[in-house]
Amino acid sequence: MRRVFGSRRGLEVFVVMVLGLAVAGYYFFNNWLLDPRGVAVATPSPPPFKTDTPVRVDGGQKACIKGVAYTPRTQVASFAIATRSKSRSQVPVAFEASGPGYSATGVLRRYPEGVPAPVAFSAPDHELIGTACFHNLGARPVWLSATREGRVASSLETKINGVTQESDIGLVFFTNREHDVLSQLPAVFERIANWQPLGRPILWAVFVLVLLGIPLGTAWAFASTIARDDEPAAAPPAA
Amino acid sequence: MLLCVAALSSLAWSLVIAPLGGPDEEAHVAYTQRIAETGELPQKLEDVPPLAPRLQGGRDGFSSELQAVQDFGLMWQTALKPYVKPNGTSVEWRAYQRFVSSLKDGGRTDGRGFQPAANNPPLYYLYTTIPYEIGRSGSLLTRMELMRWAGIPLLLVVVTMTWLLVAELIPRPYWARSLAAGVVAVHPVLTFISGVVNPDIALAALWATFLWLAVRTVRYGPSLRRALWLGGIVAASTLVQPRGLALGLPMAFALGLAMWRFKTPMRSVVRWGGAALGLSFVGAALFYFVLAVYGGDETSGWISTTANSSGFNVRQFLSYVWQFYLPPLKIMEPMFGPPRGFRYVWVESFFAVFGQLDIHLPGWVYDRLYTASVWSLVILAVLLILRSDALRRHRAELAVLVVTVVTLVAGLHYAAYRALQGNGATDPILVGRYLFPIIPIFGLAVAFVCTSLPRRWGQYAGALVLSSSVLVLIGGLGSAIVRNHF
Numbered sequence: 001m002r003r004v005f006g007s008r009r010g011l012e013v014f015v016v017m018v019l020g021l022a023v024a025g026y027y028f029f030n031n032w033l034l035d036p037r038g039v040a041v042a043t044p045s046p047p048p049f050k051t052d053t054p055v056r057v058d059g060g061q062k063a064c065i066k067g068v069a070y071t072p073r074t075q076v077a078s079f080a081i082a083t084r085s086k087s088r089s090q091v092p093v094a095f096e097a098s099g100p101g102y103s104a105t106g107v108l109r110r111y112p113e114g115v116p117a118p119v120a121f122s123a124p125d126h127e128l129i130g131t132a133c134f135h136n137l138g139a140r141p142v143w144l145s146a147t148r149e150g151r152v153a154s155s156l157e158t159k160i161n162g163v164t165q166e167s168d169i170g171l172v173f174f175t176n177r178e179h180d181v182l183s184q185l186p187a188v189f190e191r192i193a194n195w196q197p198l199g200r201p202i203l204w205a206v207f208v209l210v211l212l213g214i215p216l217g218t219a220w221a222f223a224s225t226i227a228r229d230d231e232p233a234a235a236p237p238a239a
Numbered sequence: 240m241l242l243c244v245a246a247l248s249s250l251a252w253s254l255v256i257a258p259l260g261g262p263d264e265e266a267h268v269a270y271t272q273r274i275a276e277t278g279e280l281p282q283k284l285e286d287v288p289p290l291a292p293r294l295q296g297g298r299d300g301f302s303s304e305l306q307a308v309q310d311f312g313l314m315w316q317t318a319l320k321p322y323v324k325p326n327g328t329s330v331e332w333r334a335y336q337r338f339v340s341s342l343k344d345g346g347r348t349d350g351r352g353f354q355p356a357a358n359n360p361p362l363y364y365l366y367t368t369i370p371y372e373i374g375r376s377g378s379l380l381t382r383m384e385l386m387r388w389a390g391i392p393l394l395l396v397v398v399t400m401t402w403l404l405v406a407e408l409i410p411r412p413y414w415a416r417s418l419a420a421g422v423v424a425v426h427p428v429l430t431f432i433s434g435v436v437n438p439d440i441a442l443a444a445l446w447a448t449f450l451w452l453a454v455r456t457v458r459y460g461p462s463l464r465r466a467l468w469l470g471g472i473v474a475a476s477t478l479v480q481p482r483g484l485a486l487g488l489p490m491a492f493a494l495g496l497a498m499w500r501f502k503t504p505m506r507s508v509v510r511w512g513g514a515a516l517g518l519s520f521v522g523a524a525l526f527y528f529v530l531a532v533y534g535g536d537e538t539s540g541w542i543s544t545t546a547n548s549s550g551f552n553v554r555q556f557l558s559y560v561w562q563f564y565l566p567p568l569k570i571m572e573p574m575f576g577p578p579r580g581f582r583y584v585w586v587e588s589f590f591a592v593f594g595q596l597d598i599h600l601p602g603w604v605y606d607r608l609y610t611a612s613v614w615s616l617v618i619l620a621v622l623l624i625l626r627s628d629a630l631r632r633h634r635a636e637l638a639v640l641v642v643t644v645v646t647l648v649a650g651l652h653y654a655a656y657r658a659l660q661g662n663g664a665t666d667p668i669l670v671g672r673y674l675f676p677i678i679p680i681f682g683l684a685v686a687f688v689c690t691s692l693p694r695r696w697g698q699y700a701g702a703l704v705l706s707s708s709v710l711v712l713i714g715g716l717g718s719a720i721v722r723n724h725f
Contacts, residue, residue, distance in 0.1 A: 009698070017702045024710055032717060039725050042331075046316045046323045069331045127330040155310035172322075181721065188724045191327030195258050195312075196384035197377065203254065210251045210716065215709050217244040218425055222705055224240070225417035226698055 010227025017219035025215070036178035044068040044132060045156055047080070047116065047170030048147035054082060055146045055158055055165050059139040062096070063160045063169060068132040070099060073187065075123045075176035077106065079134065079169060080145035082114040091138035095119050099130020107137065114145065120176055132171060144169045241417065245398045245424035245433075246391050248712060252434025253387035255719040257325040258380055259314040260594050261435025262672075266356035268383055268436050269301045271367045275375075276302070276348045281357035282533045300354025303346030304339050304379050311335035317723075318595040325723055336378065347379075356438075357533070360526045362478035363438035386436045393444040394433035398424045400447035401679040405686050407454050408633060415690045418701040419682030425705065427712040431593050432672055438480050439672050445476045446676030449486060450643065453493035457635040460501040461494060463511050469494060470515035474522025482673065484526070485650040487519050489643040496635055556656050563652070576659040576667050586612045589671025593715050596670065598722045600714055608711075619684055622691045644677050 045065060057063045077095045090110055097104045106121035136142050146158065146167035158165040189203045198206075259265045273281050281300050301309070309315040311334060317325045339346055370385035377385075402420040409415040423429060433440040449472045456465045473490045476483030494515055498508050555575055561567070562574040564581045574580070587605045588596065590612075623630065630637060651674075655667035662668075674681075689701040 013698055013702055016699070017706055020702070021706050021709060024706065025713070028710060028714065029717065032714075037721075037725055040322075040324045042326055042328060043313055043316075043323050046313065067334065069326065069328045069334075071328050071330070127328055129330050129334055181717070181725070184724070188720055190329075191724055192254055194327055194329050194332045195380055196254060197374075197381045198254070198384075206247075206251060206254060209247055210713070213247050214244055214251075214425065214712065215706075217240050217247070218421055218705050218709050219702075221240040221244065222414060222417050222421055222702060225414040226412075229412045229414060 007227030007230040009230055010223040013226050014219050014223035017222070018216065021215045021219070033182045034180045036180050039073070039175040039179050039184060040172055041071060041073045041075075041175060042069055042173045043171075044173070045158070045168045045171045046147070047145060047172065049149050051147065051149055052114075052145050053148050053167045054143035055160070055167050055169055056141050056143050057093075057134060057136045057160065058141045059091075059136055061160055062133045062135045063144060063158055063165070064131055064133040065156050065158050065169065065171065066131050067156045068097075068130055068171075069127065070097060070102065070124050070130055070173075071127045072123050072125055073175050074173035076118045076120050076174040077132070078116045078118050078172045078174060080114055080116045081108065081111055082143040082145070083140065084143060085140065091136060091140050091142050093142055093144075094133075094135040094137055095121060096133040096135055097121055097130060098133070099124065099128040102128055102130060116145070116170070116172070118174065134169065146170060241398055241402075241420050241424045242395050244421075245394050245430065248425060248430035249391045249394050249433040250388070251716055252431045252719070253384060253390075254434075255716055255723070256431070256435055256594060257314060257317065257327075257723045258308060258312060258383055260317070260325070260719075260723070261432070261437050262595055262670075263355050264436050264595075265301065265305065265309060265315070266354045267364070267367075267438065268379075268386065269305055269350050269354050270356050270359065270361075270364045271371050271386060271436070272302055272305060272347065272379075273300075273350055274361065274364055275368045275371045276344075277351075279351075280361055280529065280533050281354060282351060300350055300357060302348065302350030303342050305346075305350060307335055307339050307342075307346060308379055308383075311338070318597065321597060321722070324725075327724070332380075339379075358530065359438060359480055360478040360483075360529055362475060363441040363480070366441065367436060383436065387434055390433035390435070390437070390440045393440045394424075394430065396444040397429070397440075397447045397675075397678065400444075400451045401682045404447075404451045404454060404679050405683055407451070407458065408636060408683060409686055409690055412690060412694075414698065414701065415686040418689060418705065419679070419686040421682075421705050422685050422708055423678055423682045425708045425712050426678065427591055427708065427715045428589060428593065428672055429675055429678060430712060431715065432675065439675055442476060442480045442483055443675040443678060445472050445479060445483070446486060446643075447679045448472055449476070449490065450640065450677070450679050453489065453639045453643075454636045456493055457497045457500060457639055461497040461503055461507075461511055463507075463514060466494060466511035466515040467518065470518030473515075473519040474525075477519070477522035477526050481526075482647075482650070482654075482676075484523065485646050486643075486676075487523070488646045489639065490515060490519065492642045493639045496638060500635055551657075556653075559656050559659070560652050575656070576664045579667065579669075582609050584669050584671055585674065587671070589674055591711050591715060592671070593719055594722060598715070598718050600711065600718055604711065604714070611707075615685075615688065619688055622688060626691060640680055640683075644680060647674070647677055 055063055081093055083091050092107055092109045094105050094107045102124040104122040106119040108117055108119040111117035134144055146169045148167045158169050189200050192203055193200045270281055273279060311331055313323060313326050316323050367386045367389050370389045371382050374382040374385040398420050401423045402416045405416040405419040452465065452468055469490050473486045476486045494512060558571045559575040562580060586609050590608050591600050591604060651669060655669040658668040685704055689697040692700055
């Protein structure tokens with residue numbers, strides 16, 4: 001420490017670097033941290049990548065996916081419906097979420113043809129594994145966007161009347177409003193904590209260390225060697 | 240301090256990248272698991288054991304346990320599809336644990352077949368077996384994280400060797416070495432690669448060590464010890480990654496040049512040269528033996544038999560290389576393969592494309608990186624000419640560095656061209672991280688340019704380069720968070 005603060009040039013470079021990084025960091029990352037953005041909480045079954053092979057659900061029928069994870073943040077379901085009809089009236093489709101001690105429904109009455117549309121439903125107050133059903137409330141059939149692409153399809157199966165369908169219906173869960181990155185950090189660390197052995201407190205510590213330690217450490221390392229150049233050369237040993 | 244910064248950067252990447260979110264990480268993990276669980280290497284089999292019921296099939300080389308991570312976490316589905324986020328709820332992972340514990344052997348041992356990394360030689364995977372064994376009692380997620388952390392010491396080797404290399408070539412000012420080592424320590428993609436399971440970081444560590452040793456050899460003279468070290472590094476490089484084979488040529492050049500410069504007696508030439516080349520050949524022989532026994536080929540399957548028989552077209556190859564760097568001339572056919580050249584490969588993916596090439600920064604960052612890279616290269620070229628008198632004192636060391644760079648880059652272009660021939664000109668299999676074996680020279684070049692400027696300007700130019708790297712690194716970490724969680 002004495003080396004950097006003992007050298008005018010080293011201290012100058014250190015201060016300029018730290019201030020520069022702080023200003024640039026604020027300029028570049030402020031909006032990134034605080035701009036609201038949609039949060040995809042879970043993807044029980046990914047939508048098609050290139051090829052849509054839809055699942056037909058007749059009037060009154062239900063297509064169901066078992067093993068779907070619900071959390072307090074799974075508040076909006078997104079999936080695509082096509083009616084393949086030129087008539088203006090659309091077929092209402094209910095999204096029915098259920099699990100141990102949990103049941104919720106959201107009805108989609110108006111939606112763009114074949115494009116993912118959001119439907120809100122009540123999220124559970126705790127995480128659970130349950131079932132997601134798409135209930136055709138009308139009389140005419142609908143086609144739910146689905147895929148059988150190898151690297152897209154999930155391992156969850158779609159069934160209609162107990163019959164497994166070849167395609168998996170694309171289903172994504174979102175939060176019911178946009179959030180900024182900063183406010184979602186606790187949820188992010190909770191997810192990361194599920195992936196690896198470090199607990200959340202350590203993750204927070206690493207986060208702070210990264211934000212402070214990498215810029216400060218880099219500036220310090222560079223400035224200290226600049227300061228070293230300013231030090232007088234060691235005196236030759238006495239004869 | 241720089242080592243702490245590098246370790247912290249690598250640790251941060253290992254945490255924010257979703258499991259199996261590194262380039263071909265599932266294949267590298269499968270390879271390690273195969274060695275750790277069965278003591279065998281991945282093998283080409285006629286009949287591959289089926290995966291456990293309920294799992295997605297057709298991924299022969301992966302164990303049911305690994306496949307379950309992909310399926311329950313959507314890790315496979317996430318790759319290259321930005322709209323798919325990996326699953327991360329605790330209920331999903333508990334369901335995964337229940338499923339895996341219901342499998343025979345926990346589903347660890349049935350991944351016997353080939354997968355994309357299976358053509359790689361086994362040295363790096365033997366290394367990652369150590370953390371795998373340490374975490375044996377834990378879940379595969381824990382073992383994978385420990386394997387990721389095994390990249391940290393390798394990154395520290397790269398940083399240290401860069402420091403030592405610059406200390407040899409630019410001893411004063413002292414800050415030259417911290418600048419060079421610094422740009423390596425906070426290099427966004429290098430630290431990312433060290434934070435996932437990937438042999439490229441091991442290759443970088445070996446080549447960085449080679450560069451330092453080779454420079455010392457031509458500078459201070461050859462010896463049996465140095466020859467053995469050089470030969471050993473080449474052997475290790477060959478046994479880490481097929482690209483490592485290319486190190487044989489710079490090694491032979493460095494040793495030959497050192498022997499010529501120091502007028503080594505013929506007897507020593509034979510002894511030392513034989514020792515180095517012998518070790519290199521042992522490495523190469525082991526590599527080809529492994530391939531032969533387990534049914535692979537040295538191109539990782541990217542170059543098919545058909546392609547080999549189609550022959551090397553010199554004119555097409557030269558046109559490809561030209562258009563990689565420069566706009567096409569009127570006499571040229573359109574670029575062979577996708578139009579990915581210098582900008583994407585050597586700039587964008589070298590500095591700031593992460594994950595399975597699916598985590599990006601905003602477009603303006605790449606515009607500025609490209610402009611800065613081109614201008615830096617121009618300034619470097621001008622300074623090399625202006626300071627040619629001073630550089631002449633180091634011409635032997637520089638010759639070694641140049642031969643290493645040319646060998647690697649030429650080899651990469653050749654391999655990319657052959658890959659294009661083999662896969663219907665769809666993918667050259669060439670990305671910026673393939674330059675990491677020579678990243679100490681990148682650090683050296685930055686230090687050379689900055690120390691060539693007037694003292695005060697040079698120091699602030701160095702501070703600017705380091706600060707920019709730090710910002711891109713932190714931006715990359717942030718992008719990974721958004722990619723995986725938003």
